[in-house]
Amino acid sequence: MKVAVIGGTGFVGFHLVRHLIAAGHLPRLLVRPGSEGKIERIADCEIVHGHVGDSATLTDCLAGADAVIYLIGILREFPARGITFEALQHQGVVDTIAAAQATGVGRFLLMSANGIRADGTPYQCTKYQAELALKASVLRWTIFRPSVIFGDPQGRMEFCSQLKKDIIDSPLPAPLFFKGLLPTGAGTFELAPVSVEDVAKAFVIALAEPRTESQTYSLCGPQRYTWKAILSTIAAASGKTKLMAPAPALAVQAVAGVFDRYSWFPISRDQIQMLMEGNVCTENDSFARLGLTPTPFGVDQLQYL
Incomplete structure (x- = not known):
């Protein structure tokens, strides 16, 4: 074909x-x-x-x-x-x-x-x-x-390698975004890589x-992971440990509002919003319908980092 x-x-x-x-x-x-x-x-x-x-x-x-x-x-x-x-x-x-x-x-x-x-x-x-x-x-x-x-980027932009570059390799603590003024639930929104x-x-x-x-x-992948767990997994796959700290999403979005027009700034306001919404499947039977078993997300699958 x-x-x-x-x-x-x-x-x-x-x-x-x-x-x-x-x-x-x-x-x-x-x-x-x-x-x-x-x-x-x-x-x-x-x-x-x-x-x-x-x-x-x-x-x-x-x-x-x-x-x-x-x-x-x-x-x-x-x-x-x-x-x-x-x-x-x-x-x-x-x-x-x-x-x-x-x-x-x-x-x-x-x-x-x-x-x-x-x-x-x-x-x-x-x-x-x-x-x-x-x-x-x-x-x-x-x-x-x-x-x-996620997967071997072959020199292209990819979720985990981008987070490694922008967050894990940075000397600054990894941001655990949270809504509102109090850091309740910082970094607990979930994704399904x-x-x-x-x-x-x-x-x-x-x-x-x-x-x-x-x-x-x-x-969606077979499991849900918090933002904090994803960053920890990427750090481990990179042979590192990473200090993390709560970061108010509104404050980071305000800074992004000034600089996200420039490609050198690592994240946009909308990307922060979508991260905070989480990204998991409410019905996770698609791979079964296709006759596939999805690959788990973990250190063993991130050796390309």
Whole structure:
């Protein structure tokens, strides 16, 4: 099967392309000029050069494909550089849907995100709107909503390696965020990290099994961990111990409000808000529905750090 992949040079895309090739599929990647070096097995892929914002390029990428996978997602936007949630997480999906319909590609797999909602942050809202657009189309769709994803980053941005760089390796105490004025429950909000390998496997399974059509799968790891436990695990995997201290979320958000427009500042206001909301699956049967056993999160799985 020839599979057009939009976002195939990113963190999830790198691992997904490996799994697509191993399953006998031919990935057809939309690649920005100059990013060819990010492709591990370029000889086993077809390459279309261009940008997701160019409708003609999208049409070229999807022409002759049997399915399309849309992976593009960003955690922060920088409008001055043309990097926005609306352009990449919503309009890009809308344009790819149009290209799929124009070229006769009937199958569309979308990577969304766990915890999205209509009244959330711009990240959450644009992911939500993209889902609505896909569900309203005539395409045979499948949507995946992963929690925070961990795994070997291969030089790309990844949840645990980013926390190691910004928090564990910092000389400052690790922040245990809390709401309000009193540090009650500092760092106790929960996340359910999911392995990038498991996410990639889920996409490959969906391509082969019609029962996954018109289905949404929330992909969370098998256990919930507090923010404090996640930081402790990353520190241990890095061969370190880490001092931690309560940090009022409102104060940190106020500082981020001044500096998060700059890429050197490690976190945005909205990222803090979404962290504090937690990220776990209310119904954690998606892997069972797919016939997969999710990988646990732990020191043994973080050797790449």
